[in-house]
Amino acid sequence: MSKRKFNLYFVPALVNEPITYVLVKDFDLKFNILRAEVVEKGGQLLIEVDGKPAQITKGVAYLQDMGVKVEELNEFVTKDEERCTNCGMCVSICPADAIEMDRDTWKVIFHLEKCIACGLCISSCPPRAMKLKT
Amino acid sequence: MKRTYEEINAKIKRGDAVVLTAEEAIRLVEDQGIERATKEVDVVTTGTFGAMCSSGAFINFGHAEPPIRMSKVWLNGVPAYTGLAAVDAYIGATEEREGDGMDYGGAHVIESLIAGEAVHLRATGRGTDCYPRRDIDTYISLKSVNQAYMYNPRNAYQNYGVATNSSEKALFTYMGKLLPHYGNATYSSAGQLSPLLKDPKLRSIGMGTRIFLGGGIGYVAWEGTQFKTNIPYRNGVPSSAGRTLAVIGDLRGMSTEYVRALNFHGYGLSMAVGIGVPIPILDQDMMANAARADEDIFAPVLDYAIQSRNRRPMMEVSYAQLRSGTVELFGKKVKTSSLSSYYKARLIAERLKRMIDDKEFELNAPVVPLPEERAQRPLEVCSMDEVL
Numbered sequence: 001m002s003k004r005k006f007n008l009y010f011v012p013a014l015v016n017e018p019i020t021y022v023l024v025k026d027f028d029l030k031f032n033i034l035r036a037e038v039v040e041k042g043g044q045l046l047i048e049v050d051g052k053p054a055q056i057t058k059g060v061a062y063l064q065d066m067g068v069k070v071e072e073l074n075e076f077v078t079k080d081e082e083r084c085t086n087c088g089m090c091v092s093i094c095p096a097d098a099i100e101m102d103r104d105t106w107k108v109i110f111h112l113e114k115c116i117a118c119g120l121c122i123s124s125c126p127p128r129a130m131k132l133k134t
Numbered sequence: 135m136k137r138t139y140e141e142i143n144a145k146i147k148r149g150d151a152v153v154l155t156a157e158e159a160i161r162l163v164e165d166q167g168i169e170r171a172t173k174e175v176d177v178v179t180t181g182t183f184g185a186m187c188s189s190g191a192f193i194n195f196g197h198a199e200p201p202i203r204m205s206k207v208w209l210n211g212v213p214a215y216t217g218l219a220a221v222d223a224y225i226g227a228t229e230e231r232e233g234d235g236m237d238y239g240g241a242h243v244i245e246s247l248i249a250g251e252a253v254h255l256r257a258t259g260r261g262t263d264c265y266p267r268r269d270i271d272t273y274i275s276l277k278s279v280n281q282a283y284m285y286n287p288r289n290a291y292q293n294y295g296v297a298t299n300s301s302e303k304a305l306f307t308y309m310g311k312l313l314p315h316y317g318n319a320t321y322s323s324a325g326q327l328s329p330l331l332k333d334p335k336l337r338s339i340g341m342g343t344r345i346f347l348g349g350g351i352g353y354v355a356w357e358g359t360q361f362k363t364n365i366p367y368r369n370g371v372p373s374s375a376g377r378t379l380a381v382i383g384d385l386r387g388m389s390t391e392y393v394r395a396l397n398f399h400g401y402g403l404s405m406a407v408g409i410g411v412p413i414p415i416l417d418q419d420m421m422a423n424a425a426r427a428d429e430d431i432f433a434p435v436l437d438y439a440i441q442s443r444n445r446r447p448m449m450e451v452s453y454a455q456l457r458s459g460t461v462e463l464f465g466k467k468v469k470t471s472s473l474s475s476y477y478k479a480r481l482i483a484e485r486l487k488r489m490i491d492d493k494e495f496e497l498n499a500p501v502v503p504l505p506e507e508r509a510q511r512p513l514e515v516c517s518m519d520e521v522l
């Protein structure tokens with residue numbers, strides 16, 4: 001089993017398709033909606049998918065066939081370790097508990113796998129150590 | 135049990151002074167009691183690494199050929215104050231680069247200089263008989279200038295308020311981003327490691343006290359601006375913002391590890407400055423204060439949605455609570471964030487300890503003590519007669 005995160009972009013015509021249902025039923029994938037946005041041009045869904053690696057690949061292919069633009073989310077933000085002062089300002093800002101203060105070393109640990117790519121930590125970091133991954 | 139500065143320095147010179155960081159001193163007093171700890175320990179080191187807006191540096195650029203009396207100066211595009219002699223200027227940490235908003239400023243220039251980088255200098259002048267030149271465009275670095283020293287009018291606050299936000303929208307402040315509906319609480323002091331909390335009445339900290347400043351050695355120059363003593367105490371320590379220090383030190387010898395430009399989104403620029411002060415254990419009272427722990431040090435919680443200087447504290451919380459990651463406000467668990475780095479504060483206390491152990495740093499008694507009593511005055515809008 002493995003977990004991967006994807007950003008799905010879909011046009012309004014697709015909104016009525018039962019794509020999530022198919023993912024669960026036909027590919028045996030569990031998923032978590034981390035973020036959802038709908039605008040006139042369509043929608044964006046950030047999901048975390050949990051399942052057999054081969055099934056994930058098939059699920060992604062199915063989504064692409066349906067006309068959904070699929071983008072794997074690897075690293076959205078990175079922490080410049082040189083610039084980070086380990087203050088901890090980002091800790092209370094992050095809505096996903098992806099940034100944690102280690103209370104022994106008082107160093108701040110960034111858990112990439114929990115990040116939901118909201119970007120809030122970037123502008124909140126005083127020395128600008130949190131950066132958009134380019 | 136009494137101990138003098140002379141005795142402490144003699145031990146430092148012999149290499150057998152017992153120096154502990156404030157964290158180590160807290161543990162020792164817990165284990166062995168205050169009396170034995172006082173006998174054993176000569177010096178306790180402290181540290182803090184927080185946003186200190188009231189900071190900046192004086193620079194003397196040297197004279198050009200032909201010479202110029204600079205009346206406007208820009209360093210990497212950031213205006214520096216130059217209402218001084220011909221080639222003296224002061225670059226303030228919070229000054230922003232002209233034209234491009236809040237991303238770059240004086241603090242970045244200072245950080246660049248300390249990093250040993252070249253900094254662009256542009257200056258204009260009126261042109262006089264003795265200073266005929268009207269403008270100059272060149273580069274400077276720490277190597278090229280005559281003097282470059284930090285002079286910070288207000289650093290090392292003795293305690294500071296905790297910021298939170300009761301309103302419906304996020305606030306962008308010098309205490310960081312405050313989320314709506316008490317979404318978070320931010321604090322600033324290093325608590326049990328913070329220099330002025332470990333000698334609350336400043337018995338050993340005064341004018342001329344040698345300190346760790348930005349990675350090098352600096353001195354206390356004066357009372358800091360907004361220094362005040364009419365403050366509440368709890369367990370013998372101030373439980374709100376109190377005394378402050380004006381400090382001075384050569385940029386040469388400093389390190390970007392301990393001086394860092396900061397940018398508070400929606401507010402402006404600041405600079406994190408690393409400061410460490412050695413506390414001489416002159417007697418048991420000094421030890422008792424130096425060993426006070428986060429559980430016993432409190433700070434007021436302030437609602438930054440109230441935009442008035444008369445904001446009343448909502449409650450007091452201890453640094454142990456703040457550092458646990460959450461505090462309870464009105465029955466709600468609120469996440470806390472520190473603006474100053476406890477990690478760096480600890481590093482500074484350890485670094486200062488090593489400097490003393492390695493005989494690179496001796497202690498000195500203050501030349502003049504800082505004020506015992508001082509109240510902070512507000513600014514009123516009034517007439518010429520009323521102000522007198």
Ligand code: SF4
Nearest residue numbers: 084085087088090125
């Ligand atoms: S806010 Fe920035 S400097 Fe502070 S801990 Fe987070 S990443 Fe590091």
Ligand code: SF4
Nearest residue numbers: 094115116118119121
């Ligand atoms: S981008 Fe958002 S979720 Fe990811 S670490 Fe930053 S604040 Fe947390």
